[in-house]
Each structure stands twice: as C-alpha cells, then as structure tokens.
Amino acid sequence: MTAQQDRVWTPWRSVFAFGIVSLAADMVYEGMRAMAGPLLGSLGASAFTVGIVTGAGEAIALALRLVTGRMADRTGRYWRLTFVGYAMTAICVPLLAITPFLGVAGLGVATTLILLERTGKAVRSPSKSALLAQVSKSVGRGRGFAVHKALDQVGAFAGPLLVAAVAAATGHLWLAFAVLAVPGLLSLVLLAQVQRRTTLSDEAAPAPAIGEQREPAKLPLAFYVFATSCAAGTLGLMTFGVISFHLVDAGLVGVAVVPVIYALAMAVEAVAALGTGFAYDRWRARVLYCLPVLIAIVPPLALADHLTGVLLGVAVWGLATGIQDSTVKALVADLVPSSGLATAYGVFAAFQGGAALIGGALSGGLYRDHLTLLVALVAGLQVLSLALLVITRRAVLRAEP
CATH class of the missing domain: 1.20.1250.20 (MFS general substrate transporter like domains)
Structure with a gap:
C-alpha cells in the first residue's frame, strides 16, 4: 500500500467524519439559536425585533441556497464553499460574546453576526450535501445521510445544553457564546482532514480550470x-x-x-x-x-x-x-x-x-x-x-x- 493510499479514508470513515463536523458545527449554531432571543433582548431588542431578525435569518438560510447551489456546480468549488460556510458559523457565533460590551452598537453588531451566520449556513449546505452524496454512494446514500443526520442531532442536543450550563454556572451569557469557539474550531480542523483524506467517486465532475465555469446539469x-x-x-x-x-x-x-x-x-x-x-x-x-x-x-x-x-x-x-x-x-x-x-x-x-x-x-x-x-x-x-x-x-x- 502506498503512502497516498494509506492517507485516504474509507467511505464509511469519511461519512462518519462529515457527521462529526456537522455535530461540532451544530453545537455552535444551535447553541446560538437557543439563546439568540435572550441575547437580543438583553441588548435592547423588542419581541418584534427579535422575530424579524430570527425570521430573516431563517429566510436567508433557505432562499440563498438557490444562488450558492448553482454557484457550486458552476465553479466546482464544493470543498471551498463548504469550508467558507462553516468558517462563517465558527467565527460569527463566538463573536456575539463581545456585543454586550459595545454599548448602543451592540444590538446592530449582534443582528449582523446572526444574519451572517445564517448566510454561512446557506453557503455551505448545497455543497456539503453534494459532497456527502458522492462520498456515501458506495456505502448507500440512505445510510450515509442517515448516519450524518443522527450525528448532526447529537450536536443539536449538546449545543443548547452547553450554553445553558455555562450561563447557569457563571451567570454570564456572553461567556457561553465565547465557549462555542471550541467546537467551532474543531469543526474546521476536522473538515480540513476530511477534504485531505477523502476521494470522491469517479462520476464527480472535476472542478473547471481557473477562470472557467461550467453549466450545471439540467434538473430532470x-x-x-x-x-x-x-x-x-x-x-x-x-x-x-x-x-x-x-x-x-x-x-x-x-x-x-x-x-x-x-x-x-x-x-x-x-x-x-x-x-x-x-x-x-x-x-x-x-x-x-x-x-x-x-x-x-x-x-x-x-x-x-x-x-x-x-x-x-x-x-x-x-x-x-x-x-x-x-x-x-x-x-x-x-x-x-x-x-x-x-x-x-x-x-x-x-x-x-x-x-x-x-x-x-x-x-x-x-x-x-x-x-x-x-x-x-x-x-x-x-x-x-x-x-x-x-x-x-x-x-x-x-x-x-
């Protein structure tokens, strides 16, 4: 076995690693979503403002995928868009920890960071799903998406619990957001490993040359x-x-x-x-x-x-x-x-x-x-x-x- 072959993970290992990436990232953004309302309220937002901000965030996370999905297929930069999307979450959520110290600017900065985090979700989701579909093809796409979702849900549990525990133990909500930098960094480090050690199936179209674009396949x-x-x-x-x-x-x-x-x-x-x-x-x-x-x-x-x-x-x-x-x-x-x-x-x-x-x-x-x-x-x-x-x-x- 060559050194290159030894570096490549099996498809199941790559699927599992993708799931751990999502688990860590879910801890970050689900932890934020669980406490976004109280944070914005502490910064002076009304219930109406909280509804507008969180609703706009979810709309961005869904609607913008029309653009980012097509962008991924046109450029072939699935890994790059996935990494950028996760990085936006890993950076924006912990930065919410500084907003209570910004005075009157705190609410505006917090709103911007929350919307940017949701934009990151839209940036990465189509590319990540396309990569996962390719990686899991040989082991069964149903199994691949199932294992990924199950691990993803573990993060959805753990994130809010972590935020609640830190806030209860310290009495400081800002510190709970700061702690989320740890799973955020973990998600990026592991994603880099997944990219380095994963080989996509032969039918995965290669990225076009620099400066070139391709037309995505027509949807049936x-x-x-x-x-x-x-x-x-x-x-x-x-x-x-x-x-x-x-x-x-x-x-x-x-x-x-x-x-x-x-x-x-x-x-x-x-x-x-x-x-x-x-x-x-x-x-x-x-x-x-x-x-x-x-x-x-x-x-x-x-x-x-x-x-x-x-x-x-x-x-x-x-x-x-x-x-x-x-x-x-x-x-x-x-x-x-x-x-x-x-x-x-x-x-x-x-x-x-x-x-x-x-x-x-x-x-x-x-x-x-x-x-x-x-x-x-x-x-x-x-x-x-x-x-x-x-x-x-x-x-x-x-x-x-």
Whole structure:
C-alpha cells in the first residue's frame, strides 16, 4: 500500500467524519439559536425585533441556497464553499460574546453576526450535501445521510445544553457564546482532514480550470415532481412552534416542560433518520410512502386536548421531520446528475422554505377556530404528496437499468 493510499479514508470513515463536523458545527449554531432571543433582548431588542431578525435569518438560510447551489456546480468549488460556510458559523457565533460590551452598537453588531451566520449556513449546505452524496454512494446514500443526520442531532442536543450550563454556572451569557469557539474550531480542523483524506467517486465532475465555469446539469422533470411532493408534505407539517403554543395554551404543561418535549422530538427524529435511511438502500423510494401518512395524522394528535395524544403527535412529528431532513436527500441524489447536485439541493431547499412559511401561517391561522378544516386540508395535501411520490418512483424505475 502506498503512502497516498494509506492517507485516504474509507467511505464509511469519511461519512462518519462529515457527521462529526456537522455535530461540532451544530453545537455552535444551535447553541446560538437557543439563546439568540435572550441575547437580543438583553441588548435592547423588542419581541418584534427579535422575530424579524430570527425570521430573516431563517429566510436567508433557505432562499440563498438557490444562488450558492448553482454557484457550486458552476465553479466546482464544493470543498471551498463548504469550508467558507462553516468558517462563517465558527467565527460569527463566538463573536456575539463581545456585543454586550459595545454599548448602543451592540444590538446592530449582534443582528449582523446572526444574519451572517445564517448566510454561512446557506453557503455551505448545497455543497456539503453534494459532497456527502458522492462520498456515501458506495456505502448507500440512505445510510450515509442517515448516519450524518443522527450525528448532526447529537450536536443539536449538546449545543443548547452547553450554553445553558455555562450561563447557569457563571451567570454570564456572553461567556457561553465565547465557549462555542471550541467546537467551532474543531469543526474546521476536522473538515480540513476530511477534504485531505477523502476521494470522491469517479462520476464527480472535476472542478473547471481557473477562470472557467461550467453549466450545471439540467434538473430532470422527476426532480421537480419530487420537490413538489415534499413541498406539499412540508406545507402540511406544522411547525413545533404551533405545537408548543398549544401545549401551553391548553394548559397541558408548563412553559419549562416544553424544551423537554422538544428534546424528545429531536431524539425521535434521529432514530427516524437512521431507520428510514438504512431501509432506503434496500427498498428505495417505497420507504418514503410512509411520509404523507405520518404528516396527515400529526394535526389530530398534536392538537388534541389531552397530553397523551399530544405527546404521541410530537413523536409522529419527529418521525416525519427526521425523514424529511435526511432520507429525502438520498432520493434527490438518485434523481439528479452529480454535476447538478448542489443546484438541486438549493432548489429543493427553496421549495421547502416556501412551503414551511405558508404552512406555518396556515396552521397558526386555523388552529384556534377551524381545527377540523386544518385537519382536512393537511390530509388533502398529503394525498397529493403521495400521488406525486408514486409518479417519482415510477420515473426512477424507468431510469434504472
């Protein structure tokens, strides 16, 4: 074995390392998102301002992927864009620690850093997903995305807990943000190792020469059918914000218990990603037939007037969310040529983001006085989603040898 061969990681090791990178980065930005509201409030922001800043951040993180995904496919600089995106998170979040010491400028600086961090998410996500799709091809894309998502969720747990622990122990929120520099640096160091020791599959298009650009592969019709199917699902899958509002509004739990229930949903999400991801590599798109069914039964359960039903609904919500955030990406990779993957993930995120915005307004608006109508609309949307998913699977079968 040559020294070069000895340096190259196996595909499974690269997939696992990608997951650890996301775990560390998730600790940083999920830790920030958990405390962004209290931080902005301590700097003088009103509830309306907090809503505008955090909402704008999520819109940037989704909508900008339309641009960054196509940019990645045109330039071939997937690794560079991935690194830049993670670096923006690793730098911007710890810098929030200085904002309480900036006086009247603190709120403006904090707002800018939060929006820049969300921009970093948009910069890296399409490229990272395209790289992961290539790295995991030989081991099974369903498995690859499932393991990555499960590790990602560990970071989503650990980050907020770390921030809460440091803030509680020291009484200083700014110090909690400063501590997040450690996992941020770890994510960048490990990502550099992943790039150095990972070999992409032969079909991964090489980067064009300096100064040149290439036109990304055209996205097939089956991709748009599948994106529409998932958008219909997302439109019907209410946000946890509506569920948590119902828990408190109906007097089912106290405010302090809501984060515990959310943690339960995150745990279920990780398990769902692993289970359906491994199943996808065996049964392919048929595994996703369960997704519209799960989404359709969330509203009548999660908005029930008794705690047992709501907790069951939260578990089903976690199952659906886990499948949406992992296994569907494997099917996207099977539908689209490798040279158009980053573009596809950017477009897919835009479909999802638009549907989430409309769905949140729909569920929030109908929750109190029109619950029956909400349940019926969600069910109808899932019938459409399932029909489009069947069409997608047939297109995949026609394309396979």
